[in-house]
Amino acid sequence: MTALTELSIADATAGLRAKSFSARELVDAHISAVEAARPLNAFITETLDLARDRAGAADARLARGEAGMLEGVPLGIKDLFCTEGVLTTAASHILDGFVPPYESTVTANLKRAGAVMLGKTNLDEFAMGSSNMTSHYGPVHSPWRRRGDNRPLVPGGSSGGSAAAVAARAVMGATGTDTGGSIRQPAAFCGIVGLKPTYGRCSRWGVVAFASSLDQAGPLTRTVRDAALMLGAMAGHDPNDSTSADLPVPDFAAALTGDIRGLKIGIPDEYRIDGTNPEILALWDRGIEWAKAAGAEIRQVSLPHTKYALPTYYIVAPAEASSNLARYDGVRFGLRVPGDSLQAMYENTRAAGFGAEVRRRVLIGTYVLSAGYYDAYYLKAQKVRALIARDFARAFETVDLLLTPTCPTAAFGLGDKMDDPIAMYLNDVFTVPASLAGLPGISLPAGLSRDGLPLGLQLIGRAFDEATVLRAAGVLEQAAAFRARPAFIAGEA
Amino acid sequence: MALDPKTVARVAMLARIRVPEADLAPLAEQLSHIMSWIEQLDEVDTGGVEPMTRVTHMQLPMRDDVVTDGGRRDAILANAPQATEMFFTVPKVVE
Numbered sequence: 001m002t003a004l005t006e007l008s009i010a011d012a013t014a015g016l017r018a019k020s021f022s023a024r025e026l027v028d029a030h031i032s033a034v035e036a037a038r039p040l041n042a043f044i045t046e047t048l049d050l051a052r053d054r055a056g057a058a059d060a061r062l063a064r065g066e067a068g069m070l071e072g073v074p075l076g077i078k079d080l081f082c083t084e085g086v087l088t089t090a091a092s093h094i095l096d097g098f099v100p101p102y103e104s105t106v107t108a109n110l111k112r113a114g115a116v117m118l119g120k121t122n123l124d125e126f127a128m129g130s131s132n133m134t135s136h137y138g139p140v141h142s143p144w145r146r147r148g149d150n151r152p153l154v155p156g157g158s159s160g161g162s163a164a165a166v167a168a169r170a171v172m173g174a175t176g177t178d179t180g181g182s183i184r185q186p187a188a189f190c191g192i193v194g195l196k197p198t199y200g201r202c203s204r205w206g207v208v209a210f211a212s213s214l215d216q217a218g219p220l221t222r223t224v225r226d227a228a229l230m231l232g233a234m235a236g237h238d239p240n241d242s243t244s245a246d247l248p249v250p251d252f253a254a255a256l257t258g259d260i261r262g263l264k265i266g267i268p269d270e271y272r273i274d275g276t277n278p279e280i281l282a283l284w285d286r287g288i289e290w291a292k293a294a295g296a297e298i299r300q301v302s303l304p305h306t307k308y309a310l311p312t313y314y315i316v317a318p319a320e321a322s323s324n325l326a327r328y329d330g331v332r333f334g335l336r337v338p339g340d341s342l343q344a345m346y347e348n349t350r351a352a353g354f355g356a357e358v359r360r361r362v363l364i365g366t367y368v369l370s371a372g373y374y375d376a377y378y379l380k381a382q383k384v385r386a387l388i389a390r391d392f393a394r395a396f397e398t399v400d401l402l403l404t405p406t407c408p409t410a411a412f413g414l415g416d417k418m419d420d421p422i423a424m425y426l427n428d429v430f431t432v433p434a435s436l437a438g439l440p441g442i443s444l445p446a447g448l449s450r451d452g453l454p455l456g457l458q459l460i461g462r463a464f465d466e467a468t469v470l471r472a473a474g475v476l477e478q479a480a481a482f483r484a485r486p487a488f489i490a491g492e493a
Numbered sequence: 494m495a496l497d498p499k500t501v502a503r504v505a506m507l508a509r510i511r512v513p514e515a516d517l518a519p520l521a522e523q524l525s526h527i528m529s530w531i532e533q534l535d536e537v538d539t540g541g542v543e544p545m546t547r548v549t550h551m552q553l554p555m556r557d558d559v560v561t562d563g564g565r566r567d568a569i570l571a572n573a574p575q576a577t578e579m580f581f582t583v584p585k586v587v588e
Binding site: 312 | 508511524527531532536539542549551554556568569573575581
């Protein structure tokens with residue numbers, strides 16, 4: 001029999017219903033895997049006792065025929081989602097000891113569907129980063145290694161703990177959040193599937209806010225079908241989030257027909273950036289061939305403002321962050337560093353509580369919003385953002401999807417790119433444009449680099465058309481037949 | 494535009510983040526590097542373009558103006574780094 005930790009979510013839910021194994025057995029196997037995966041530092045908080053209790057309750061519901069769609073499925077929850085009674089840190093020192101008295105809508109939805117949380121996964125502080133290096137709780141190690149090279153690599157970020165835990169078979173899936181690529185980039189680095197839904201598909205209520213006009217929750221899984229199943233459980237209208245879409249949640253798994261004949265897939269010219277790794281370009285060409293062979297129609301499209309997406313993002317996101325992070329003042333929750341006045345207490349608390357990258361972004365955001373600079377920076381960025389969104393709207397007049405690489409490189413070494421913030425920001429060059437436009441995007445593992453590291457392809461779809469994104473991703477997943485496994489698998493070490 | 498240490502000190506004060514005097518100059522250099530990269534946006538002609546102020550084309554929902562939550566004082570105070578009886582406490586602000 002296949003080890004329980006090797007199963008997909010789809011196979012595990014079928015196995016539970018067929019009584020091939022119990023939820024308790026499934027969860028116990030993953031509890032051992034979470035323990036074995038501790039060297040990766042993928043979790044900030046483990047909730048193993050809670051998981052055992054929930055597994056028992058899942059078995060009871062299965063026995064009564066009342067199982068939810070993810071009944072008994074062991075998941076990791078990015079430590080940006082508030083979880084009632086369970087420490088929630090955003091990987092920041094400033095949230096020391098914060099135990100939310102309420103549950104985020106997305107995790108409440110997952111709980112209602114029967115999913116079992118094994119712990120809160122590590123991330124870049126406040127989700128600001130592409131390497132998981134900025135966590136107050138230390139970096140996450142990718143389970144992957146370059147061939148013949150044992151130096152540790154980053155899992156990507158910001159949902160690095162989630163991606164590492166899923167790739168290492170410690171959990172079957174995990175939640176992530178994506179502001180500029182924080183689901184798709186770590187999924188690509190770790191050889192798994194990561195789906196950023198349309199802005200508004202999943203409620204942001206109870207998710208620690210970074211940039212409110214960009215943040216969106218989504219799943220990280222090992223298969224496209226699992227991403228469809230998890231998204232179906234996470235999504236849905238929520239009156240507590242005024243930007244949550246009041247739309248029905250389709251049966252995403254039912255969209256996986258395997259048929260993309262006649263689908264028009266656009267290839268954006270502007271994503272052929274000078275200096276992109278030739279391996280990435282070759283992988284992109286293979287993806288185009290797979291889509292063609294499956295009967296899709298390939299068209300060149302132009303997204304002329306692509307090169308301005310990153311600088312636009314680095315105004316909009318820090319501006320929103322500086323405003324969102326104003327709430328961390330040492331008064332109501334988290335860290336407090338004394339001072340001889342109220343102002344001094346605020347300043348001392350925020351200096352000690354925020355790490356270097358968060359401080360940098362709050363300062364940039366405060367600067368671009370300050371008197372005299374607002375029009376030159378923030379208003380200008382909002383206008384360029386409108387042009388970027390218009391580029392996509394025009395492209396989607398002639399095509400149904402866009403196909404691009406997820407990242408310009410494979411995973412890099414732990415501690416690399418830390419001296420130059422802009423070099424780090426460039427990781428997100430292919431993921432940020434769709435974030436600015438609020439569109440759904442998926443990364444799926446499509447091949448290996450010459451030194452044996454996973455590389456991802458990205459599909460971008462129309463707003464609220466995750467179904468088509470998933471359908472095409474399913475076809476490319478089959479064609480790519482990605483079977484490579486990371487060097488570290490929990491329980492095999 | 495280059496940020497000088499004086500501007501960084503002002504922005505840090507607005508952001509309520511203490512920055513030691515010695516860190517102002519290196520921080521000014523870092524932030525200037527990022528801002529000068531951002532300024533490539535000046536190349537884009539945005540004449541007549543409306544700023545993007547919402548992501549999806551939805552009307553903000555309306556609801557009745559009634560209290561929907563509350564009465565959880567103790568649960569909320571439980572996270573305060575310093576609380577006295579039923580209050581959050583801060584350093585003295587009125588002499």
